[in-house]
Amino acid sequence: MNNPLIRKLQQFTKLSSDERQVLEQVAAEGVRQLGTREDIIREGDKPQALNLILSGWACRYKHLEDGRRQIIAFFLPGDLCDNHVFVLREMDHSVGTLTPVTFAQIPRRRIDEITLEYPRVTQALWWESLVNTAIQREWTVSLGQRDALERMAHLLCELFLRLRSVGLTQENRCELPLTQSELADAMGLSTVHVNRTLQELRAANLIVLKGRTLTIPDLDALQSAGQFNPNYLHLEHEGRHLDANE
Structure with missing residues (x-):
């Protein structure tokens, strides 16, 4: 199994062969590569696609006006850079690479199709989103305590x-x-x-x-x-x- 998203979601539930196949297909569409310290999407951009990290490391970050940077999250292979990003009119943060990165840009229509047709995948994606929120809470505890x-x-x-x-x-x-x-x-x-x-x-x-x-x-x-x-x-x-x- 080469698709890290499938590996990750199967930590939550076992997917069917059809579900694994459709996730393999969607990860093979719109594949892009970037070098180190390049932006996948910038603050102020209008999000058009969901970004899935296939290899390499990236991060979510914010810059202050004087140039100081806060890294808010690390993205590893199998991570989705916000699976509900489409509800935003514009990005309020940036996502950039820390190493050379291969990622898939998944259009909103494909996500809508998959979540409507495969409810088990939808549940697994909700789990992925909730884990990301839990990670953010732990980072807050670390910074504060x-x-x-x-x-x-x-x-x-x-x-x-x-x-x-x-x-x-x-x-x-x-x-x-x-x-x-x-x-x-x-x-x-x-x-x-x-x-x-x-x-x-x-x-x-x-x-x-x-x-x-x-x-x-x-x-x-x-x-x-x-x-x-x-x-x-x-x-x-x-x-x-x-x-x-x-």
């Missing part, structure tokens, strides 16, 4: 589990292509503070960072350091009662 080490540990746990859910980890390792500046923009810290926090995690043998690869020697220990409870990711096949028989 967790200290720097807890924020970093929590974020790394989250990214690892999200990547694992779409088959993009190898044992206790995953890709981590984020710069310290990008981590700082996401966590409300300075780059100096991010560097110091990463060093603390390394010294405690909670993480190993080599190039773009993150290794987590003991996931339970890292979760404890970040006061991380994975329940908000809802990865326990909560839609099993909707499972397809085929």
Whole structure:
């Protein structure tokens, strides 16, 4: 199964072969590629399509007038960049790439067709939307209450589990292509503070960072350091009662 959206939605419920096929088809339409630090859609643009990340990393962000940036979310393979974006007259934030990205632009009519014809897919997309909202709540808690080490540990746990859910980890390792500046923009810290926090995690043998690869020697220990409870990711096949028989 190559389509990361299907992998992701099947964390919620088992899809039928017809449902998987239509999602494969829609992900193969309107495929585009962008390089690093390019915008998929900008604040002020009128959204015309739903963007599905197929490979690479992107982020949702806001710029202040003086140029400062806040990263509000990370988008990984299988993520939809807001599946209800069509209700907006114009974008109130931007979505940009952090690495080279391949993504599918899915027209609204295709989404409407799929959700009308395949109610199980509709339920799974609602789950995906609710998980994204839960992730945003956890980020708010981190910014408001967790200290720097807890924020970093929590974020790394989250990214690892999200990547694992779409088959993009190898044992206790995953890709981590984020710069310290990008981590700082996401966590409300300075780059100096991010560097110091990463060093603390390394010294405690909670993480190993080599190039773009993150290794987590003991996931339970890292979760404890970040006061991380994975329940908000809802990865326990909560839609099993909707499972397809085929």
